Amino acid sequence: MDKNKIIELKGIFKEYNGEQVLKGIDLDIHDKEFVTFLGPSGCGKTTTLRIIGGFVTPDSGDVLFNGRRVNDVPPYKRAVNTVFQKYALFPHLNVYENVAFGLRLKKEKESVIAAKVAEMLDLVNLRGFEKRSVSLLSGGQQQRVAIARALCNEPKVLLLDEPLGALDLQLRKEMQIELKKIQQRLEITFIYVTHDQEEALTMSDTVVVMNGGVIQQIGTPQDIYNEPVNAFVAKFIGESNILPGIMHEDYKVEFAGDNFECVDKGFRHLEPVDVVIRPEDITICPPSDKVINGLVESVLFKGVHYEIMVRAYSDLWKIHSTKAPEVGSVVGIDFTPEDIHIMRKMESSEDYAALEHLNEQRAGTGEEAGTVE
Amino acid sequence: MNNLRSRLAATPYLAWMIIFMVVPLALIVVFAFTTTVPCDAEGNILTDEEAYLIQEEETLIWEEQGTPEEERVSAVSEKTIFTVQNILEVNKYMPTMLSSIWMALVATVICLLIGYPLAYMISRMHFVSQKMMLMLVMLPMWMNFLLRTYAWMTLLERNGLINRFLGLFGVGPFNMINTQGAVILGMIYNYLPFMILPLYSVMTKIENTTIEAAQDLGANRLTVMWRVVVPLSVPGINSGITAVFIPSVSTFIISRMLGGGTNMLIGDLIDLQFLGNAYNPNLGSAISLVLMVFILLCMSITNAFDMEDKEGGMLL
Amino acid sequence: MRKLTNRIYIGLVFLFLYIPIFVLIANSFNASKSRTVWTGFTFDWYVKLFHNETILGSLLNTLIIALVASVAATLLGTLAAIGIYNMKKVTRTIVMNISYLPIINPEIVTGVSLMLLFVAMKIELGYVTLILAHITFCVPYVILNVLPKLRQMDRNLYEAALDLGCTPTLAFRKVVIPEIMPGIMTGFLMSITYSIDDFVISYFTHGATSQTLPITIFSMTRRKVSPEVNALSAILFVVILAIMIIMNVSEMRKLPEDQRRRAAKAAKKGGRA
Numbered sequence: 001m002d003k004n005k006i007i008e009l010k011g012i013f014k015e016y017n018g019e020q021v022l023k024g025i026d027l028d029i030h031d032k033e034f035v036t037f038l039g040p041s042g043c044g045k046t047t048t049l050r051i052i053g054g055f056v057t058p059d060s061g062d063v064l065f066n067g068r069r070v071n072d073v074p075p076y077k078r079a080v081n082t083v084f085q086k087y088a089l090f091p092h093l094n095v096y097e098n099v100a101f102g103l104r105l106k107k108e109k110e111s112v113i114a115a116k117v118a119e120m121l122d123l124v125n126l127r128g129f130e131k132r133s134v135s136l137l138s139g140g141q142q143q144r145v146a147i148a149r150a151l152c153n154e155p156k157v158l159l160l161d162e163p164l165g166a167l168d169l170q171l172r173k174e175m176q177i178e179l180k181k182i183q184q185r186l187e188i189t190f191i192y193v194t195h196d197q198e199e200a201l202t203m204s205d206t207v208v209v210m211n212g213g214v215i216q217q218i219g220t221p222q223d224i225y226n227e228p229v230n231a232f233v234a235k236f237i238g239e240s241n242i243l244p245g246i247m248h249e250d251y252k253v254e255f256a257g258d259n260f261e262c263v264d265k266g267f268r269h270l271e272p273v274d275v276v277i278r279p280e281d282i283t284i285c286p287p288s289d290k291v292i293n294g295l296v297e298s299v300l301f302k303g304v305h306y307e308i309m310v311r312a313y314s315d316l317w318k319i320h321s322t323k324a325p326e327v328g329s330v331v332g333i334d335f336t337p338e339d340i341h342i343m344r345k346m347e348s349s350e351d352y353a354a355l356e357h358l359n360e361q362r363a364g365t366g367e368e369a370g371t372v373e
Numbered sequence: 374m375n376n377l378r379s380r381l382a383a384t385p386y387l388a389w390m391i392i393f394m395v396v397p398l399a400l401i402v403v404f405a406f407t408t409t410v411p412c413d414a415e416g417n418i419l420t421d422e423e424a425y426l427i428q429e430e431e432t433l434i435w436e437e438q439g440t441p442e443e444e445r446v447s448a449v450s451e452k453t454i455f456t457v458q459n460i461l462e463v464n465k466y467m468p469t470m471l472s473s474i475w476m477a478l479v480a481t482v483i484c485l486l487i488g489y490p491l492a493y494m495i496s497r498m499h500f501v502s503q504k505m506m507l508m509l510v511m512l513p514m515w516m517n518f519l520l521r522t523y524a525w526m527t528l529l530e531r532n533g534l535i536n537r538f539l540g541l542f543g544v545g546p547f548n549m550i551n552t553q554g555a556v557i558l559g560m561i562y563n564y565l566p567f568m569i570l571p572l573y574s575v576m577t578k579i580e581n582t583t584i585e586a587a588q589d590l591g592a593n594r595l596t597v598m599w600r601v602v603v604p605l606s607v608p609g610i611n612s613g614i615t616a617v618f619i620p621s622v623s624t625f626i627i628s629r630m631l632g633g634g635t636n637m638l639i640g641d642l643i644d645l646q647f648l649g650n651a652y653n654p655n656l657g658s659a660i661s662l663v664l665m666v667f668i669l670l671c672m673s674i675t676n677a678f679d680m681e682d683k684e685g686g687m688l689l
Numbered sequence: 690m691r692k693l694t695n696r697i698y699i700g701l702v703f704l705f706l707y708i709p710i711f712v713l714i715a716n717s718f719n720a721s722k723s724r725t726v727w728t729g730f731t732f733d734w735y736v737k738l739f740h741n742e743t744i745l746g747s748l749l750n751t752l753i754i755a756l757v758a759s760v761a762a763t764l765l766g767t768l769a770a771i772g773i774y775n776m777k778k779v780t781r782t783i784v785m786n787i788s789y790l791p792i793i794n795p796e797i798v799t800g801v802s803l804m805l806l807f808v809a810m811k812i813e814l815g816y817v818t819l820i821l822a823h824i825t826f827c828v829p830y831v832i833l834n835v836l837p838k839l840r841q842m843d844r845n846l847y848e849a850a851l852d853l854g855c856t857p858t859l860a861f862r863k864v865v866i867p868e869i870m871p872g873i874m875t876g877f878l879m880s881i882t883y884s885i886d887d888f889v890i891s892y893f894t895h896g897a898t899s900q901t902l903p904i905t906i907f908s909m910t911r912r913k914v915s916p917e918v919n920a921l922s923a924i925l926f927v928v929i930l931a932i933m934i935i936m937n938v939s940e941m942r943k944l945p946e947d948q949r950r951r952a953a954k955a956a957k958k959g960g961r962a
Contacts, residue, residue: 055585075588082589088582092604101600102590153590383772383784386765386828390787393825397802398790404805491702494695506699508933513706515929517886517903520922523910524709527716534712565706615793623795626888630910640797647801647893654805661798668795 005067006031006156006189007052012061014047014213021047023213025061029157029191034183036192036200039210040236045193046161048210052191053159054078065156081150082159086166087142089134095121095145096130102153120148123182140171147182157189164199176202197237201225209233230343231274238278241317245275245342253342256292256315264342274343279320281339284308284331291332292317299324401665404658405459412452424449459659466642466660473638474667476553477621480560484568484617485610487561492572492609493602496579507573514566522559522630529555529631551633559627560617567616575609576602611675619668639664710926717919734920741917747905751885754816754901758823759880765824766831767873771865773832774839788829799826800893807894815896822894823884830883831876838872839865 005028012025022044029035037045050056051063054075063070070078081102089098097104099120103113121127124144129137134145143163150158160179164172180203183190194200200207201221209216209224209232217229228234231242245255250265255275267273287293294312306324310317310333317333325331411424419427427449435445463470495506513521528534529550536546549555579602587601625640632638639660646657717735721728738744773784791799803825807818846868850860866873888903895904909915 053585053589055588074593075585076591076593080589082586084582084586086580086582088580088586090583090587090601090605092601101587101592105591105596105600149586149590379775380772382768383776386769386772386832387784387787389765389825389828390790393803393806393821394787394790394799397799397806398794400805400809401798401802487702490698494699504937508937509703510706512930512933513710515882515886515933516710516922516926517888517906519888519903519906519910520713520918520925521709523906523918524713524922526910527712528709562705562709565702619793619795623797625797626907640795643797643801647804654801657801658805661801664795665798668793672793 004031005029006065008064009048010062010064012048012051012058012063014051014056014058021213022058025215027208027215027218029189031189032187034180034190034192034203034205036194036204036207037210038194038197038200038207040195043210044213045210049159049161049191049193053080053082079155080157080159081153081155082161083146083150083163085161085163087146089142089145091135093134094130095126095132095134098134098145099148099152101149116152120152123151124148139167140175143167143175151186155188157191160190160192162193162195179203201237209236228276228341228343231276234276234341234343239318241277241279243275243315245273247271247273247342253340257313258292260340261337262340262342263337267342272345274345276341276343277335277339279318281335282317282319283334284319284321284323284325285334287330287332291334293330293332296325296327296329296331299327401658401661404655405662406455406457407453408456408458408655409451409453411449414448416452418452418454419449459655460663462656463659463663469637469642470639473622476557476638477560477618480557480564480621481614481617483561484565485613488565488568488572488613492569492576495573496576503577510566510569518563519626521563522627525559525562526550526630550631551635553636555631556628556636559631560621560624563627564617564620568613571612571616572606572609575606579605615672615675618671623664713919714923714926716916717923719916722916734916738917738920743905744917744921747900747902750899751902754819754823755881755884758820758827758884759877762824762827762880763831763873763877766828766876767835769828770832770835770839774836788832791826791829796889800890803890804893813896814894815899818894818896819891819899819901822890823887826887826890827880827883830879831873834876834879835869835872838869842868
């Protein structure tokens with residue numbers, strides 16, 4: 001990367017009530033970048049954000065702004081501003097005064113404040129709402145005030161803590177686009193925390209996937225989606241079939257009772273691995289000896305595609321297809337070597353626990369938040 | 374719920390409150406504006422002297438004639454008449470009233486100064502500690518306040534514990550009991566929890582993120598207090614002030630126990646007119662009425678302040 | 690550093706609040722009649738206290754009056770809350786303002802006004818007047834505790850009960866009453882404590898034979914030397930402390946789930962991802 005680093009986190013550890021929340025976070029954030037911290041709840045993403053904002057002091061490790069250590073700098077002296085999860089607007093002030101709050105503290109002239117507030121309200125499409133009480137605004141409008149208020153101080157970095165979490169699906173989609181536009185227009189760094197993988201993929205330049213207080217993978221949305229480094233990332237980003245397998249040699253893997261050709265190498269001989277295949281990469285074909293054959297257990301219409309569950313031996317495969325086979329029929333499951341992603345087994349049981357939890361959530365909540373499907 | 378029938382459920386209560394709250398207050402007003410005077414058989418008002426003379430004469434005649442007790446009917450009877458004399462007479466007690474108000478005000482301000490930081494600290498504590506702290510604040514309140522005030526007598530006396538303690542360092546002894554300061558101290562001690570509790574209940578609703586948001590926008594601790602916490606706790610300040618000021622200004626026990634009879638308050642005046650030596654319920658009612666009106670005025674001022682603040686938040 | 694100054698501040702305020710109470714308790718074991726010289730440890734005052742007919746008699750009076758007044762106030766107040774809940778806004782405001790009267794009105798004025806009433810009605814001052822007065826200042830606290838519970842209640846609950854075949858009365862008993870029960874109980878307990886604690890209003894409405902405990906205490910403190918009062922306050926303090934601890938513990942036990950969740954939330958507020 002040729003862009004200059006604006007924030008560096010070095011070996012950050014944090015513990016709450018005897019529980020390790022962050023276990024050594026190392027991360028560089030570059031100027032004008034849209035970075036997203038993505039992970040399930042309790043993964044440490046908000047804590048990381050709060051450490052950058054100055055609300056939490058790390059137990060060990062350093063936070064650097066433009067190369068300068070800022071561990072002990074209080075929030076009100078940092079060149080970052082935050083959009084809080086539930087907006088945290090000042091209920092005793094109206095829209096105008098909320099946005100002007102930071103400028104008033106800097107003792108700016110009234111004319112400067114008026115101009116700046118007007119500019120910010122323009123930016124978030126809230127012109128004409130100046131005199132409204134914030135408690136009378138809708139959730140989306142409150143969100144915009146919170147953004148305008150944070151941007152009014154002209155921060156180098158804007159921190160956003162699940163800012164769209166409380167909005168409904170339609171509004172959230174609109175705001176995603178709008179936020180991205182604002183970031184590009186102002187050319188500042190956005191650090192965005194979310195548990196919504198779709199949101200992360202849509203908006204970010206860089207996605208930081210976290211779990212159990214550890215960074216799992218850092219990369220562009222495309223990298224993360226196409227080349228997940230482990231089964232956790234694969235499962236968390238999009239949907240996956242994850243099967244236990246054994247690597248026989250480079251480009252040769254055994255799983256689902258058969259040997260397959262693949263594009264991965266560099267594993268030990270007979271190393272146990274996780275094999276990940278995305279449901280949309282699988283094609284359904286007539287049953288034959290060349291492919292895995294299975295019994296169609298269920299077919300669900302999902303709008304763009306059907307979700308087909310096929311049982312082959314003990315494995316249950318999830319397949320996305322625009323054509324629906326009959327339930328109870330026997331079909332072939334076909335994929336190319338490029339569709340097979342080989343991953344090292346996850347080491348900690350914690351990762352498995354998180355995955356289990358994730359599965360439960362998905363099974364339980366279904367479409368609820370529109371985030372996981 | 375059956376609307377009509379359940380609305381009627383409040384009827385016994387309403388009747389009760391009218392009989393035992395509204396009527397008695399009306400009686401206060403009636404007493405305040407009336408007085409009983411002697412009058413003759415035709416209803417003509419007599420001066421006390423005239424009444425006395427007539428009664429003397431009657432008694433003489435009765436005794437001469439040997440009239441039995443039950444047949445002695447005096448020509449002098451009593452009559453209740455309208456008067457503003459009582460209200461005017463309250464003026465005589467103006468110095469006492471003003472000093473009561475002054476002492477109650479001082480006590481209220483000190484309660485606010487002590488209670489405000491404490492309420493804020495408690496409101497920022499961990500949930501479990503908050504509960505414990507609240508219990509500790511309330512516990513002394515459940516001790517009978519006479520006993521608590523009595524304890525201060527022990528502490529403040531000329532050879533009381535505080536003077537003895539100070540004596541160890543060769544300081545004092547100070548005259549503490551039976552002073553204005555002792556009465557004010559008694560007010561602060563007894564009513565401090567009344568200040569802390571409403572402040573706490575408003576402050577605990579201020580989200581931590583609201584405070585963080587202010588810090589994030591460049592406010593240091595003092596600015597956060599002044600620009601965010603204080604404006605948001607105005608309702609608590611108002612009800613705390615009311616909850617301390619009203620009982621302080623109308624107390625009569627604290628002044629009697631710690632003020633030694635020399636530092637009279639409005640409450641003592643009222644007590645004297647009803648159960649004391651100066652028995653005069655009409656004057657007592659007049660003083661009570663003035664006190665009530667004064668408190669109503671104070672409350673409408675704090676209320677107006679509250680309203681103004683709300684509107685200001687919207688319009689400013 | 691800041692934490693330390695905070696702690697010192699909190700400590701000082703609590704010292705102020707508790708020193709007089711501890712002085713009383715310490716003196717209750719003091720052999721000397723003087724309140725300021727310690728001459729030795731004794732239980733005498735406790736023994737004397739339990740042989741003091743005046744104190745025991747007035748304690749019994751206090752408890753009887755508190756119980757009768759609180760039960761009556763709770764019934765009256767609960768009914769009133771239901772009525773107020775169903776009122777139109779204007780009527781409700783008027784009724785609520787009347788309810789605030791005993792709370793806002795200076796106690797001494799309430800006391801003397803009730804005295805005027807009883808004298809005018811020619812009711813002899815005594816148990817009856819005390820109970821009437823106590824009911825009057827307790828009812829508003831019941832209403833203020835029950836009304837919020839009614840507001841919190843889902844209106845559909847009552848309708849659901851009707852829908853499932855309850856008569857209105859039965860639905861009220863089976864659904865509404867259990868929902869507002871916590872409010873009724875708090876109102877009842879508050880009434881009892883206010884009634885036991887009341888001095889000012891009782892002072893103006895009691896008769897010669899119907900002294901309550903606070904009035905007895907008052908006459909004792911006027912005579913200045915009365916170490917039994919110390920013993921009494923020590924006992925009261927311990928009893929109240931025990932009641933508060935029991936109430937808190939049972940509350941924590943009753944809602945362990947809820948509590949923990951809230952505690953977890955609070956911890957999260959403190960800065961967890």
